[in-house]
Amino acid sequence: MERMTRRARPLSPNIQIYRPQLTSVLSIANRITGVALSVFAVVLVIWLAAAASGPGVYSQLLAIVGSWPGQALFLIATFAFFLHLCGGIRHLVWDSVRAFELTHIYASGWAVVLLSGALTVVSWVLSLLIAGHSS
Secondary structure, eight states, X not given: OHHHHHHXXXXXXXXXXXXXXXXXXXXXXXXXXXXXXXXXXXXXXXXXXXXXXXXXXXXXXXXXXXXXXXXXXXXXXXXXXXXXXHHHHXXXXXXXXXXXXXXXXHHHHHHHHHHHHHHHHHHHHHHHHHHHHHO
């Protein structure tokens, strides 16, 4: 009977037991953004192939990218890029054996989130300003 009871219990604590914390959410987000950026790399290759195929194919792709769902996906991709970049810089700091105090861990975590959002906004505003000047 004791052996059956032991088998029913999980071997180690899992994610359902713990309340999500900033560090765990950022860790999971870093993995998700890595996968998302890989998908967007394929989209970049498709874009380059469309540009090489000629103006007809390229204009069709631009129509898709210029639609509101296309723009929303690129906004998400921009945020994913900056979140992954800032998280990577945070890990580089940790690799130098710095900022391991709990206050620094949470401060750097919130800095990653806020800086990613700010960089996304700045890059989109600049791109819209540049696009406005070119037309």
